[in-house]
Amino acid sequence: MTTLNPGIALANDTESNDPVLTPIADHAERLAAAEAGVAALAATRNDRWYPRFHIASDGGWINDPNGLCHYNGRWHVFYQLHPYGTQWGPMHWGHVSSPDMVHWRREPIAFAPSLEQERHGVFSGSAVIGDDGRPRIYYTGHRWANGKDNTGGDWQVQMLAEPDDDELTSFTKLGMIIDCPTDEVDHHFRDPKVWKTAGTWYMTFGVSSKDKRGQMWLYTSPDMVHWTFDRVLFEHPDPDVFMLECPDFFPITDANGNEKWVIGFSAMGAKPRGFMNRNLNNAGYMIGTWKPGESFKPETEFRLWDWGHNFYAPQSFATDGRQIMYGWMSPFVSPISMEEDGWCGNLTLPREITLGADGDLHTAPVKEVEGLRLSTVELGSMHVEPNQDVTILDDAQSTEIEMTIDLNATNAERAGLRVHATPDDHGTTIVYDAQTGRVVIDRQNVAHGDRGYRAAPLSEEELANGTLTLRVFIDRGCVEVYVNGGRQAMSSYSFSGEGPRAVQLIAESGAMQVSGLTVHELDSIGL
Numbered sequence: 269m270t271t272l273n274p275g276i277a278l279a280n281d282t283e284s285n286d287p288v289l290t291p292i293a294d295h296a297e298r299l300a301a302a303e304a305g306v307a308a309l310a311a312t313r314n315d316r317w318y319p320r321f322h323i324a325s326d327g328g329w330i331n332d333p334n335g336l337c338h339y340n341g342r343w344h345v346f347y348q349l350h351p352y353g354t355q356w357g358p359m360h361w362g363h364v365s366s367p368d369m370v371h372w373r374r375e376p377i378a379f380a381p382s383l384e385q386e387r388h389g390v391f392s393g394s395a396v397i398g399d400d401g402r403p404r405i406y407y408t409g410h411r412w413a414n415g416k417d418n419t420g421g422d423w424q425v426q427m428l429a430e431p432d433d434d435e436l437t438s439f440t441k442l443g444m445i446i447d448c449p450t451d452e453v454d455h456h457f458r459d460p461k462v463w464k465t466a467g468t469w470y471m472t473f474g475v476s477s478k479d480k481r482g483q484m485w486l487y488t489s490p491d492m493v494h495w496t497f498d499r500v501l502f503e504h505p506d507p508d509v510f511m512l513e514c515p516d517f518f519p520i521t522d523a524n525g526n527e528k529w530v531i532g533f534s535a536m537g538a539k540p541r542g543f544m545n546r547n548l549n550n551a552g553y554m555i556g557t558w559k560p561g562e563s564f565k566p567e568t569e570f571r572l573w574d575w576g577h578n579f580y581a582p583q584s585f586a587t588d589g590r591q592i593m594y595g596w597m598s599p600f601v602s603p604i605s606m607e608e609d610g611w612c613g614n615l616t617l618p619r620e621i622t623l624g625a626d627g628d629l630h631t632a633p634v635k636e637v638e639g640l641r642l643s644t645v646e647l648g649s650m651h652v653e654p655n656q657d658v659t660i661l662d663d664a665q666s667t668e669i670e671m672t673i674d675l676n677a678t679n680a681e682r683a684g685l686r687v688h689a690t691p692d693d694h695g696t697t698i699v700y701d702a703q704t705g706r707v708v709i710d711r712q713n714v715a716h717g718d719r720g721y722r723a724a725p726l727s728e729e730e731l732a733n734g735t736l737t738l739r740v741f742i743d744r745g746c747v748e749v750y751v752n753g754g755r756q757a758m759s760s761y762s763f764s765g766e767g768p769r770a771v772q773l774i775a776e777s778g779a780m781q782v783s784g785l786t787v788h789e790l791d792s793i794g795l
């Protein structure tokens with residue numbers, strides 16, 4: 269039995285392995301208080317950078333996407349929420365839903381801490397549809413081991429909840445289903461993902477082993493409720509990596525019918541190396557193979573899902589033959605300018621993960637995102653003279669740009685766009701950098717917040733191809749860039765200065781030839 273907190277018996281009943289339910293508060297009261305907390309922050313919100321077409325909370329802090337699913341004709345996105353402040357704090361689950369992944373509505377907050385095992389937070393988790401056609405929610409219950417803060421480490425266990433209605437507006441918690449073997453674990457033990465293969469339910473989650481290695485553990489269950497440890501599914505080869513947050517695991521098939529398995533995780537501890545791992549922690553994947561009764565066998569190195577400044581803790585789910593992923597645009601480097609504004613953090617657009625003919629994963633916005641387009645202007649081809657800025661939009665705060673650069677007819681050192689370009693000469697540049705052969709988001713001249721640049725690679729084949737396509741989404745406080753149809757993606761916050769936010773074509777120390785340029789004005793997603 270786990271006895272970190274003397275006097276409280278919380279371990280699974282080892283005989284029956286049944287869920288353990290230990291209420292400490294009225295859930296409905298906790299949820300009502302959380303709604304009031306969000307409303308109070310929303311009432312004073314400053315909208316200068318509040319997103320128009322990215323999912324965010326009305327007020328308060330959010331992080332990881334949770335519980336993603338398509339159920340009963342609606343898309344559901346839950347997310348980690350701190351309803352009482354604009355910094356990370358005791359975690360709840362916020363919730364939005366949509367009939368089409370374009371128009372969203374707010375749903376009641378789904379979970380607040382109300383059981384002993386989740387006293388200090390209802391942490392991340394996922395949804396899966398059972399054989400009876402109804403979703404289950406698996407998440408991590410979190411407590412601080414010393415009862416108050418992170419100086420004594422975490423005490424984390426896996427939990428189960430079931431919906432009370434088909435709109436997923438209220439849930440019944442079943443309690444703890446997997447206790448933490450604290451002798452084998454260095455505190456971190458969280459973020460369950462569940463799926464079924466060949467008649468057996470599987471769960472994996474992230475673990476820091478007792479010798480501080482980042483691992484994913486695998487459990488099995490015949491009934492989604494009673495779980496047994498199977499094996500370590502994967503251990504990260506890098507000894508610096510001490511925890512794999514928000515692990516993901518799914519099969520994917522390429523156009524020729526070849527199936528692979530993909531593990532995704534958010535690695536804590538990896539050191540920066542050249543252009544890689546520049547963020548505080550970094551989310552990526554490996555492609556390989558897996559069969560029941562085995563560990564995962566990687567066939568690739570670790571690759572980033574996204575090369576921007578702000579991408580973390582993505583989660584994917586399978587539906588209608590598609591694998592769809594949302595990420596969190598993590599802002600974890602100070603100053604986090606939006607924290608002053610009554611809200612903090614948004615998710616990325618939904619991306620479809622595909623396995624390309626090049627053997628790598630591609631992520632492009634799901635086709636539904638085109639439904640956001642309100643109007644479209646074709647600007648055609650344009651030549652930009654060396655060091656000349658050409659303003660194409662006077663004020664773009666909810667805009668998608670599709671742009672093709674003719675690399676053979678471009679000799680600029682850096683060629684592309686300046687967005688959020690305000691009259692005070694601030695802005696963020698999104699450019700092809702000929703010296704490195706990479707696509708760069710450069711925030712050295714941004715008006716507020718963290719600076720620095722990030723650089724996504726292009727393959728030899730993409731460079732030899734002679735054209736580069738960029739699909740750039742410009743929201744009020746962030747940008748997303750998709751390179752060559754999703755071969756690479758980049759997500760970064762970009763906190764503009766005062767006044768209209770122009771978009772300019774730029775060509776530094778040489779000319780740029782744009783062979784295609786289309787501008788779409790985008791609708792709000794309704795949140």
Ligand code: FRU
Pocket residue numbers: 331332348359391392393408458459513514580581
């Ligand atoms: C990742 C993460 C998860 C955890 C959650 C807590 O950002 O640390 O591992 O469940 O956030 O909010």
